[in-house]
Amino acid sequence: MTTTVAAGTAIGVDVEERTETAEQSSTAVLVAPDIPxxxxxxxxxxxxxxxxxxxxxxxxxxxxxxxxxxxxxxxxxxxxxxxxxxxxxxxxxxxxxxxxxxxxxxxxxxxxxxxxxxxxx
Missing domain, CATH: 3.30.1390.10 (Ribosomal protein L7/L12, C-terminal domain/Adaptor protein ClpS)
Structure with missing residues (x-):
């Protein structure tokens, strides 16, 4: 998931952007119980x-x-x-x-x- 955040938005001022990447844990998928x-x-x-x-x-x-x-x-x-x-x-x-x-x-x-x-x- 990527999120963009604007640091400043004044006229004539450069807008600084920061991108964050959230990582999902692969172990979250393995929570299903063992099939008998x-x-x-x-x-x-x-x-x-x-x-x-x-x-x-x-x-x-x-x-x-x-x-x-x-x-x-x-x-x-x-x-x-x-x-x-x-x-x-x-x-x-x-x-x-x-x-x-x-x-x-x-x-x-x-x-x-x-x-x-x-x-x-």
């Missing part, structure tokens, strides 16, 4: 259903009933959103699921789909 991300666990032909439930209980600390519900969703629907949160956190969960031998991916959460699964702190 989902951890999706996919069905596979290798792991037993009991093992998938065990992983959800041991890693996420889910109660047996919730772990079984998510495992059945993986089995019947082919996938389940088992956690959501900040991108970096969800990526860490995906790496952990890979360590357990499960197929997991990270996806951007839609406004309608963020209520599924659970968030692990």
């Amino acid at each position: 991300w989902n951890l999706v666990v996919w069905n596979d032909p290798v792991n037993l259903m009991s093992y998938v439930s065990f992983v959800f209980q041991s890693y996420f600390g889910y109660p047996e009933a919730k772990a079984n519900k998510l495992m059945l969703e993986v089995h019947r629907k082919g996938r389940s959103i088992v956690a959501h949160g900040a991108k970096e956190q969800v990526e860490q969960h995906a790496v952990a699921m890979h360590g357990y031998g499960l197929w997991a991916t990270v996806e951007k959460a839609s406004s309608a789909g963020t209520g599924k699964g659970g968030a692990r702190g």
Whole structure:
């Protein structure tokens, strides 16, 4: 933004002008909250259903009933959103699921789909 200010305006007198440039902070644009991300666990032909439930209980600390519900969703629907949160956190969960031998991916959460699964702190 440029502003011009006149220092004197008498007849026959030179008018002195001063120009100021205001700088905007680029960090002001970065105030939007982080969009949530989902951890999706996919069905596979290798792991037993009991093992998938065990992983959800041991890693996420889910109660047996919730772990079984998510495992059945993986089995019947082919996938389940088992956690959501900040991108970096969800990526860490995906790496952990890979360590357990499960197929997991990270996806951007839609406004309608963020209520599924659970968030692990």
